[in-house]
Amino acid sequence: MDFGQIFTLTITQAVGVTALIYLFAAIGLNVQFGYTGLLNFGQVAFVAAGAYAVGVIVLTFDLSLWLAIIVGMVVSTLLALILGIPTLRLRADYLAIVTIAASELLRLLVRSIAFKDVLGGAQGLNGKLGQDFHDLNPLPADFTLPILSWSRQDLWVVIVGWGLALLFTLLVWGLVRSPWGRVVKGIREDEDAVVSLGKNVFVYKLQALVIGGGIAAFGGILWAVAKQSVQPDTFQPDFTFFVFTILLLGGAARVFGPIVGTIIFWFLLAGFGEVLSSLINNGYIDFLTPTDVGSIRFMLMGLGLMLLMIFRPQGIFGDRRELALDAR
Amino acid sequence: MLRHIRLALGVLLLTSVAFLISGSLSPANAAETTITGTLLTPAGVAVAGVVISATDADGVIVSGTTDDKGVFLIPLPAGGTYTVDIDVSTLPEGITLNNEEDASRSLLVLGGEKKILIGLSEGGESGIVAANSGTGERVVQLFADGILYGLVIALGAVGLNLVFGTTGLTNFSHGELLSLGAFTALAFNTAGVNIIIAAPIAIIFAAFVYGWGQNRILWRPLRRRKTGLIAAMIVSIGLAIFLRYTLVLFFGGAPESYKQFAGQAGIALGPFNTTPKALILGALAVIALAATATWLQRSRIGKATRAVSDNPALASATGIDVERVISVVWIIGAGLAAFAGIYLGLTQNTVWNMGQRILLVLFAAIILGGLGTIYGAIVGAMIVGIFVQMTTLFIPTEMKTVGALFLMILILMVRPQGLLGRKERVG
Numbered sequence: 001m002d003f004g005q006i007f008t009l010t011i012t013q014a015v016g017v018t019a020l021i022y023l024f025a026a027i028g029l030n031v032q033f034g035y036t037g038l039l040n041f042g043q044v045a046f047v048a049a050g051a052y053a054v055g056v057i058v059l060t061f062d063l064s065l066w067l068a069i070i071v072g073m074v075v076s077t078l079l080a081l082i083l084g085i086p087t088l089r090l091r092a093d094y095l096a097i098v099t100i101a102a103s104e105l106l107r108l109l110v111r112s113i114a115f116k117d118v119l120g121g122a123q124g125l126n127g128k129l130g131q132d133f134h135d136l137n138p139l140p141a142d143f144t145l146p147i148l149s150w151s152r153q154d155l156w157v158v159i160v161g162w163g164l165a166l167l168f169t170l171l172v173w174g175l176v177r178s179p180w181g182r183v184v185k186g187i188r189e190d191e192d193a194v195v196s197l198g199k200n201v202f203v204y205k206l207q208a209l210v211i212g213g214g215i216a217a218f219g220g221i222l223w224a225v226a227k228q229s230v231q232p233d234t235f236q237p238d239f240t241f242f243v244f245t246i247l248l249l250g251g252a253a254r255v256f257g258p259i260v261g262t263i264i265f266w267f268l269l270a271g272f273g274e275v276l277s278s279l280i281n282n283g284y285i286d287f288l289t290p291t292d293v294g295s296i297r298f299m300l301m302g303l304g305l306m307l308l309m310i311f312r313p314q315g316i317f318g319d320r321r322e323l324a325l326d327a328r
Numbered sequence: 329m330l331r332h333i334r335l336a337l338g339v340l341l342l343t344s345v346a347f348l349i350s351g352s353l354s355p356a357n358a359a360e361t362t363i364t365g366t367l368l369t370p371a372g373v374a375v376a377g378v379v380i381s382a383t384d385a386d387g388v389i390v391s392g393t394t395d396d397k398g399v400f401l402i403p404l405p406a407g408g409t410y411t412v413d414i415d416v417s418t419l420p421e422g423i424t425l426n427n428e429e430d431a432s433r434s435l436l437v438l439g440g441e442k443k444i445l446i447g448l449s450e451g452g453e454s455g456i457v458a459a460n461s462g463t464g465e466r467v468v469q470l471f472a473d474g475i476l477y478g479l480v481i482a483l484g485a486v487g488l489n490l491v492f493g494t495t496g497l498t499n500f501s502h503g504e505l506l507s508l509g510a511f512t513a514l515a516f517n518t519a520g521v522n523i524i525i526a527a528p529i530a531i532i533f534a535a536f537v538y539g540w541g542q543n544r545i546l547w548r549p550l551r552r553r554k555t556g557l558i559a560a561m562i563v564s565i566g567l568a569i570f571l572r573y574t575l576v577l578f579f580g581g582a583p584e585s586y587k588q589f590a591g592q593a594g595i596a597l598g599p600f601n602t603t604p605k606a607l608i609l610g611a612l613a614v615i616a617l618a619a620t621a622t623w624l625q626r627s628r629i630g631k632a633t634r635a636v637s638d639n640p641a642l643a644s645a646t647g648i649d650v651e652r653v654i655s656v657v658w659i660i661g662a663g664l665a666a667f668a669g670i671y672l673g674l675t676q677n678t679v680w681n682m683g684q685r686i687l688l689v690l691f692a693a694i695i696l697g698g699l700g701t702i703y704g705a706i707v708g709a710m711i712v713g714i715f716v717q718m719t720t721l722f723i724p725t726e727m728k729t730v731g732a733l734f735l736m737i738l739i740l741m742v743r744p745q746g747l748l749g750r751k752e753r754v755g
Contacts, residue, residue, distance in 0.1 A: 039558060039561075086737065086740070086741045087737075087740070090740060090744065092558055093498045093557065093558070093561065093699075094695070094699075094740060094744065096498065096561065097498065097688075097691045097695065097736075098736070098737055098740060100688065101688050101691065101692070101733040101736055101737065102733070102737065104688055104729070104733060105730055105733040105734065105737075108726075108727055108729060108730045108733075109727070109730060112724060112726060112727050113724055113726070114723075114724065114727075122445075123433065237684075238569065241565050241566075241569060244562065244565070245566075248562070292577055295573040295574075295576040295577040296573070296577060298569060298572075298573035298576075299569075299570050299573040299574055299577065301569060302565075302566045302567065302568070302569030302570030302571070302572075302573065303566065303570050304566070305562065305563075305565065305566030305569065306563045306566035306567055306570065307566075308566075309559050309562045309563045309566065310550065310553075310555065310559075310563060313559055
């Protein structure tokens with residue numbers, strides 16, 4: 001077994017493009033769930049909104065990627081308003097069901113044959129979605145990294161992606177230290193108390209949903225740009241639950257929670273997958289086949305989410321007092 | 329600490345127990361790169377002898393033919409982009425593609441088993457009807473289909489709603505109770521037991537192992553730990569993901585049918601076309617639901633269940649053993665869910681994410697009827713079932729779930745407590 005290679009592949013995935021997509025969604029969810037206490041089970045819809053904005057603007061209408069990013073922000077804001085206005089007055093468990101239902105509703109709509117000309121139907125939109133971005137790549141054409149196995153194109157995405165992720169983290173840090181942050185944390189802890197102070201709770205919740213959704217939509221934009229493909233069936237509800245796992249792992253309501261959670265989550269998931277594949281391929285494990293690795297990875301993830309929630313809901317760096325998951 | 333260990337072990341054991349029985353059952357391996365899929369009519373009848381071919385970028389063609397289970401398998405030399413063509417001329421008479429564009433599609437195959445979905449229509453069957461039948465007949469057909477679909481939803485929703493009513497848990501792993509029931513029956517069936525015998529065994533097994541056992545090992549300790557309801561909801565999501573991929577590991581990702589009744593010939597009752605198995609299952613579902621309702625209305629423990637649903641603290645103060653009621657609710661809920669799963673397995677097929685696919689429809693049904701209200705689940709399920717089928721008059725069949733989800737969001741906006749729910753704060 002080549003441990004060096006396993007380690008390299010694992011690190012590459014732990015901070016790679018896919019991890020970044022989840023990171024953006026997790027930073028957004030941290031604003032909504034971690035700080036404001038909104039149980040948004042439809043986060044994947046915002047990611048899809050960003051990805052589809054790029055797909056439709058660049059591929060269907062043949063316009064610039066930069067316009068697509070603006071459209072992505074507008075669409076995700078609209079989505080937050082449409083999703084939020086009817087549902088944010090509901091109790092947490094209702095909100096959870098409605099948001100997950102809305103995200104599924106949206107997925108079924110975009111993959112339907114009715115909008116195939118614009119949205120690409122079940123096959124989605126595939127093509128040179130990120131060309132405008134990749135044209136700006138300053139890295140030399142024959143550039144290769146000494147250890148990590150990214151292509152030149154992926155490395156460019158990873159550099160910009162992490163830059164943006166740090167920027168958003170800084171934004172969240174600033175937001176939650178502001179008076180606005182104190183109000184939303186108050187809503188999370190005791191909504192009635194905040195109402196009695198004369199604050200319009202509904203508006204604050206809506207703002208949190210819009211901000212978190214916008215950050216998550218950047219994950220979708222990154223997805224479309226990096227993978228040059230937008231497919232409806234990748235936006236399943238499970239995506240949202242993985243984001244929840246990441247957030248709870250790193251610690252919800254912690255500014256660096258999403259970053260820590262993402263790296264650890266993908267390090268464990270990828271590392272486990274690589275080690276198990278390698279064990280199977282080298283004949284150490286003969287009762288499993290390489291195709292089983294994927295299922296076992298997801299099984300462990302589900303188990304991890306359960307155990308995390310039962311024994312350490314505050315995550316690795318979280319503060320248990322900070323996140324009093326309700327006792328209603 | 330001991331309890332912690334028991335909890336963790338229990339979660340692991342819970343599912344593995346069921347699969348030990350089918351120990352000899354090896355997963356459907358497909359280490360090499362393949363394109364696969366199953367061709368079924370809307371009634372769930374396998375379509376054999378259809379030729380499907382894949383052409384790679386260099387023009388090399390490989391093809392496969394569906395077998396008597398409707399399954400085709402195209403082995404590929406390597407991953408890459410393929411054009412997958414369905415030879416429409418090999419489709420049996422009266423059977424057409426849902427979407428003509430499905431006849432040729434471009435597909436990116438990375439490796440392993442790539443499944444493709446091919447929707448078929450059959451004259452006179454669910455949803456898409458031959459051109460010569462009138463709208464009136466189609467309405468009757470869809471209405472009757474809706475009743476049958478509503479019965480499946482009701483079987484699944486009753487347990488979900490009873491558990492919510494008595495414990496407050498919004499159980500996102502309830503869909504997996506359907507899948508587990510269907511797959512337990514499949515395991516017995518594969519081992520050689522006729523489905524008529526395997527189904528009741530699986531339902532009883534599900535009721536006590538997946539229902540009573542799950543509550544005992546996981547949810548009761550969590551209630552004792554005073555775990556919050558939202559935390560418990562997230563635990564149920566983790567459990568759902570765990571169970572779903574356990575099913576993939578043991579049974580593979582491809583849809584499977586029970587050995588008996590898979591391709592039953594249809595019958596016509598006036599304008600309504602159906603299969604005998606669907607009618608018998610529907611009748612059994614009505615009996616099961618009626619029995620549950622009578623039990624809730626008449627028996628001591630049934631009355632106690634309604635009392636706990638209404639107000640657990642007050643029920644407990646009057647001497648009702650709340651934990652016992654919850655155990656019974658889990659047994660009944662899991663048993664009914666297993667029945668629903670087998671129902672779906674018999675009329676369609678068993679697939680690892682069948683529970684996940686129906687879960688949101690179950691939620692739609694109980695929110696419509698009233699979350700936590702006992703009869704609300706049944707009323708809501710019938711309305712959702714009929715509504716969903718009727719909407720296919722106007723929207724494509726592939727989008728019928730959209731109707732259910734839309735109905736749910738609508739009812740939350742105008743009457744959040746549901747049709748049978750009492751007015752209380754849900755916002």
